[in-house]
Amino acid sequence: MAADRTIFHVDIDAFFAAAERSVDPDLIGKPLIIGGSGGRGVVACASYEVRPFGVRSAMPMSRALRLCPNALVIKPTHGLYSKISKSFMEILGDYTPDVQVMSVDEAYMDMTGTEGLYGPHEKAAQAIKKRVHDELKVTASIGIAPSRLVAKIASDERKPDGMFTVARGDEAAYLAPMPVRKLPGIGPRAAEKLGRLGIHTLGELAAFPEGPLRREMGNQSPRLIERAKGIDNSELSTGGKAKSISSETTFHEDSTDRVFLNKTVADLAEGVGRRLRRTGKHARSVSLKLRYNDFTTLTRHNTPHVSFDGDARIVEIATALLDATLKQRNAPVRLIGVGVENLAEPAAQLSLLEAVEPDDSALSSTLDKIRDRFGEDSVSRGPG
Ligand SMILES: [Mg+2]
Known part of the structure; x- marks a missing residue:
C-alpha cells in the first residue's frame, strides 16, 4: 500500500448545463434544466441558477418546473457531452497516466510525486482548471487530499470553479463539522438511523463507540467510523500495477x-x-x-x-x-x-x-x- 499519496478529484461543474453553454453562450446566466420535458421527464442536470429553488438531478421534471416555473428546459445533447468528456479525460491524462474515470465529468488522478514535473500540487491543479476552462469552455472543481474519499468531499465543497487542499493529518478535523450526509455512501435512511443515535456530524460519528453503532448500522460500522475520520486507503482502479x-x-x-x-x-x-x-x-x-x-x-x-x-x-x-x-x-x-x-x-x-x-x-x-x-x-x- 502506497503511503503519502496525493489524489486529485476533478469534477466539471453542472456538466450538461455547462456543455450546452459552451456552444450557446446565450444560455449563460439563465436558469437552465437539462432533461426530458415529457410527462415522465427527469432532471439530468440542474444549473446553479435553479438550485436555490430546490431543483436537483433525478427529480421529476414536472416537480422541477413547479419549483422553478421560469426554468429553460433543454433536451440532453449526448454527442456533445461525450465529446467534451473525452477531451476532459485527455487533459487529465496529460498530467498522469493514473486516472480513474468515475463518470463522464468526474475522475480521480493519482498525482503522487509529480511536483518535479509540475511544481506544487495547487499549481498543477490551477493549470488543469485553466486548460479545462480555456479548451472546453466549462469549469471544474478540484479537491486535493491524501485519499480519494477526502479529495471528493473537498471538490464537492468548493463547487463551482473551486479548489481546495486537505493536508495529511488534517482530514478528521476537516470532516468533523460536516453533516453525515456529506460522506459518500450515507443516504437519507442511514442519516436518519444515525440521527436516532444523536449523530449528526462526521465528528460525532468518528467519536462514537463502535458497539452501540453496530446495533444500528451493522457490520459496516468500523469502516463508517474510519471513513468519518477521513481514513480511506483505497487505491485508484486504473488497472492496478498494470497501468493503462x-x-x-x-x-x-x-x-x-x-x-x-x-x-x-x-x-x-x-x-x-x-x-x-x-x-x-x-x-x-x-x-x-x-x-x-x-x-x-x-x-x-x-x-x-x-x-x-x-x-x-x-x-x-x-x-x-x-x-x-x-x-x-x-x-x-x-x-x-x-x-x-x-x-x-x-x-x-x-x-x-x-x-x-x-x-x-x-x-x-x-x-x-x-x-x-x-x-x-x-x-x-x-x-x-
Ligand atoms: Mg460534475
Missing part, C-alpha cells in the same frame, strides 16, 4: 462501415500512443473494446513479445483485434475503445528484439512534436 491508458468513442449512429471503423480505431490508437509517449513508458498490451448496438460489450487483448510506444504498432494490433472481433460477430457497432496496458519503463525491457522498434517510436515522437507546435490536425500518417 485508453480512449473510447460512442457513435451518433451505429456503424458497420469498415473504413469508418478502421479509421476510428487508428485515430483512437494514435491518441492513446501520444499519451503513452508522454509518460515515457512502453506498453506490453493493446486492448480493444467494442460495444454492439444491442449493448453487448467485448474487450479483447493482445500482448506481443516486444513492448512498444509507437503509433503504427498500436494501430496494427488494435486493427487486428477489430478484424478478429468482427469476424466472430459482424453486427452494428455503437462504441469503440482502444487502450494500451502493462506499462513499464522502457529501460527494463531492453533487448535485442526491441532494436527493431525504435523507428516507429522515433517517427511517432516526431509527429507528437509537430502536433504540439501546429495542432492536432497538422499531420497524420498515411491513409489508415
Whole structure:
C-alpha cells in the first residue's frame, strides 16, 4: 500500500448545463434544466441558477418546473457531452497516466510525486482548471487530499470553479463539522438511523463507540467510523500495477462501415500512443473494446513479445483485434475503445528484439512534436 499519496478529484461543474453553454453562450446566466420535458421527464442536470429553488438531478421534471416555473428546459445533447468528456479525460491524462474515470465529468488522478514535473500540487491543479476552462469552455472543481474519499468531499465543497487542499493529518478535523450526509455512501435512511443515535456530524460519528453503532448500522460500522475520520486507503482502479491508458468513442449512429471503423480505431490508437509517449513508458498490451448496438460489450487483448510506444504498432494490433472481433460477430457497432496496458519503463525491457522498434517510436515522437507546435490536425500518417 502506497503511503503519502496525493489524489486529485476533478469534477466539471453542472456538466450538461455547462456543455450546452459552451456552444450557446446565450444560455449563460439563465436558469437552465437539462432533461426530458415529457410527462415522465427527469432532471439530468440542474444549473446553479435553479438550485436555490430546490431543483436537483433525478427529480421529476414536472416537480422541477413547479419549483422553478421560469426554468429553460433543454433536451440532453449526448454527442456533445461525450465529446467534451473525452477531451476532459485527455487533459487529465496529460498530467498522469493514473486516472480513474468515475463518470463522464468526474475522475480521480493519482498525482503522487509529480511536483518535479509540475511544481506544487495547487499549481498543477490551477493549470488543469485553466486548460479545462480555456479548451472546453466549462469549469471544474478540484479537491486535493491524501485519499480519494477526502479529495471528493473537498471538490464537492468548493463547487463551482473551486479548489481546495486537505493536508495529511488534517482530514478528521476537516470532516468533523460536516453533516453525515456529506460522506459518500450515507443516504437519507442511514442519516436518519444515525440521527436516532444523536449523530449528526462526521465528528460525532468518528467519536462514537463502535458497539452501540453496530446495533444500528451493522457490520459496516468500523469502516463508517474510519471513513468519518477521513481514513480511506483505497487505491485508484486504473488497472492496478498494470497501468493503462485508453480512449473510447460512442457513435451518433451505429456503424458497420469498415473504413469508418478502421479509421476510428487508428485515430483512437494514435491518441492513446501520444499519451503513452508522454509518460515515457512502453506498453506490453493493446486492448480493444467494442460495444454492439444491442449493448453487448467485448474487450479483447493482445500482448506481443516486444513492448512498444509507437503509433503504427498500436494501430496494427488494435486493427487486428477489430478484424478478429468482427469476424466472430459482424453486427452494428455503437462504441469503440482502444487502450494500451502493462506499462513499464522502457529501460527494463531492453533487448535485442526491441532494436527493431525504435523507428516507429522515433517517427511517432516526431509527429507528437509537430502536433504540439501546429495542432492536432497538422499531420497524420498515411491513409489508415
Ligand atoms: Mg460534475
